[in-house]
Amino acid sequence: MALGEFDLIAKFFKRPVRRAALGVGDDCALLNVAPGMQLAVSSDMLVEGRHFLSTVAPARLGHKALAVNLSDLAACGARPLAFTLALSLPRADEAFLEGLASGLFALAEEHGIELVGGDTTAGPLNLCITVFGEVPAGQALLRSGARAGDDLWVSHPLGGGIGDARLALEVFRGRLTLDGRDFENVRHAMEQPRPRVALGQALRGLAHSAIDVSDGLLGDLGHVLRGSQLGARVDADALPRSAVLAAQPRALQLECGLAGGDDYELLFSAPPARREAVRAAAHAAGVGVARIGELQAEPGLRLVDGYGVPLQAEFASFDHFRSA
Amino acid sequence: MALGEFDLIAKFFKRPVRRAALGVGDDCALLNVAPGMQLAVSSDMLVEGRHFLSTVAPARLGHKALAVNLSDLAACGARPLAFTLALSLPRADEAFLEGLASGLFALAEEHGIELVGGDTTAGPLNLCITVFGEVPAGQALLRSGARAGDDLWVSHPLGGGIGDARLALEVFRGRLTLDGRDFENVRHAMEQPRPRVALGQALRGLAHSAIDVSDGLLGDLGHVLRGSQLGARVDADALPRSAVLAAQPRALQLECGLAGGDDYELLFSAPPARREAVRAAAHAAGVGVARIGELQAEPGLRLVDGYGVPLQAEFASFDHFRSA
Structure with a gap:
């Protein structure tokens, strides 16, 4: 997806930066972690046919992809801060991306978190989300x-x-x-x-x-x-x-x-x-x-x-x- | 890859925890970020046929998958700390995984960083790595x-x-x-x-x-x-x-x-x-x-x-x- 990759990111996934020091659009995102807090990190990959059916509505897929990652933060007792999204797509399907983004950001808004970085590429449909949360040092649920x-x-x-x-x-x-x-x-x-x-x-x-x-x-x-x-x-x-x-x-x-x-x-x-x-x-x-x-x-x-x-x-x- | 997923992680990708407060094997990894430092985060996804050829030696693929992510940290002037790996594989091929892990960990060792979490699943070959680095607040190269x-x-x-x-x-x-x-x-x-x-x-x-x-x-x-x-x-x-x-x-x-x-x-x-x-x-x-x-x-x-x-x-x- 060399053609239009950056346009796609800008169109569907770029939002104003709030909590993060630096969001989507540089080589890295920059996150501030408060003193006395540990950063909790989890990564989950969702593959079509295994984690979701090809018939799923894109908005529901966006919701679920973030939800399963937030669930890992929940299981550690962490407060969610931000997430990255890496996305492999067979083709640049605007309706699909719009739906995906709407479900993803609705849940992100609900938890007050933001998308701080990621990657898009051509390939079989695959979503990889990494979430970041914070938890007082030594208090994570294990x-x-x-x-x-x-x-x-x-x-x-x-x-x-x-x-x-x-x-x-x-x-x-x-x-x-x-x-x-x-x-x-x-x-x-x-x-x-x-x-x-x-x-x-x-x-x-x-x-x-x-x-x-x-x-x-x-x-x-x-x-x-x-x-x-x-x-x-x-x-x-x-x-x-x-x-x-x-x-x-x-x-x-x-x-x-x-x-x-x-x-x-x-x-x-x-x-x-x-x-x-x-x-x-x-x-x-x-x-x-x-x-x-x-x-x-x-x-x-x-x-x-x-x-x-x-x-x-x-x-x-x-x-x-x-x-x- | 319900069958043996956890065994595969343990066999090829579980190493002793050093820098991280908590590594592979819980819902989240926990990272300590020193006061005055910002966390730099980058995610890259590599898809077979697009980012690497099917003929590539697994050890070289492991190296490259981590290298392209470390390159993003380098471009921000960040010092690498840790990474997560999410991996989609058509089948549990032990020779492939052993090679992949050897290339990945050789480069990780070189930079003194550790694998702190991830995910494995069945699906078309796809590697998604998220790297974490630290940079003094306000000093990242943009x-x-x-x-x-x-x-x-x-x-x-x-x-x-x-x-x-x-x-x-x-x-x-x-x-x-x-x-x-x-x-x-x-x-x-x-x-x-x-x-x-x-x-x-x-x-x-x-x-x-x-x-x-x-x-x-x-x-x-x-x-x-x-x-x-x-x-x-x-x-x-x-x-x-x-x-x-x-x-x-x-x-x-x-x-x-x-x-x-x-x-x-x-x-x-x-x-x-x-x-x-x-x-x-x-x-x-x-x-x-x-x-x-x-x-x-x-x-x-x-x-x-x-x-x-x-x-x-x-x-x-x-x-x-x-x-x-």
Whole structure:
């Protein structure tokens, strides 16, 4: 895209510089980091056909590309500052770029952050976003901070649950059908995830560990367990579920909720003595939180139902599913 | 690449954390930025077939992917700190990844920087690197800082010149042939560019503006002229040229040197009173510098030969070439 590359950047992606010392248009962007703060950085790449369907509306793609990155900042308890966008496009499609930019900047505005640099090139459709946030030194929420005895919590939309994104994907795959309005609801969960940025910051000093659920709850919990050298008990029946998911067969509910992925909710641990503080933080952030288990000293993951009865067969199948 | 994604990261890309507060393996990396310093950030995406040929050795690709990003830091006068890598791969090819990592980390070691985070996914081959550097607040070299009367300089390898990368590309394209050793020399320039990191830092407080030559000298100079609202005279015969390029027809020499791109040399401006200081900085950094023209108040670009005779026809053809 030698032809017009700079025009495209200027037309769709150049905005006035606010927080950054220097924004789009030089060799580098320059960011100021306040004394006593650490810079939190995360990079995610989205590839057509793998992370989004070719049928997705460009504005929703723009939203999601930034949302999944903001979700990483949320999981560290960082306050978002800025982002860069590198974009590979088969051709300079103005309608696509306009839509992409509108979704991207709407979410950026919501979080008060700005695009400070990037790159555009010709090639298969691929978006790579790097986000920058700040967190008081030593206060970031890590995967390695969980302690035995911690409650295990997962956030969810008020009145909703986790697993809807996966349910929508199964509809796209033709495995099941949903009524129009139900489909729109779960499709919204898949295409328009809400990064839990306010909750992440509110959990600083409260949660011992946090991760965002992107690859599936059990898989992401596995990272926390390895990072913290602990085990866990998870109560499958305590998983928050939307009305749409709760109307599905139980096996599908568990598959979507435990192994679905693309939820971008926060999975975190906190001491039982702080339950009210956790609920207050979630309330202030406008999201729900569900207590779904406990961190334990004994290694391994124990999946149980609401009566405490082990669900080993289901767990084995999710584990296989996750790495298939 | 759900299968083995985490294993691949651990196997090829996880190294001990040194400078960063937290490296690969959590939701975010955490970086410390010293008081009084600004963070310089740049992102570049490399796509197979556009930025590198499918025949490139993986180690050379790893080198180049990081080098082009470090070159942006160099052009700002920043000291490199760390980088993230997002990688899309058609399949988990261990030999490819091992080679890629070896080239990447060899250059990273040379500059004392570390990989602090990233992402791997399945998809068409695509590398997106974001680099982080630090520069004393207010001292970054910008495209907008040039002043009328400044000398225009370009760096080059000692004993070499600019334009070799383009000459190599023309060989790959079958437009010309070179003897084996000559081809190896220019191919090396194309595949193994040396980012001018030491020179960039040495030019702080000395140069008024800087940019790295990635899209072709005249095209990149255009960014400086627009950023600084100036014009320039460029002496085409003053361009530094390698012996291999100097043996080519003059028209090809000028095309490669003025419009070639992929040089990753620094194009910078400095006051005539600082010529000796510029030469001393280049000497200390182990690179050559050539004075190739002058920044002027009158807008526009005036390309002349060694006798000061205008080369308008050639310039027009490069301009067309650049945007074609």
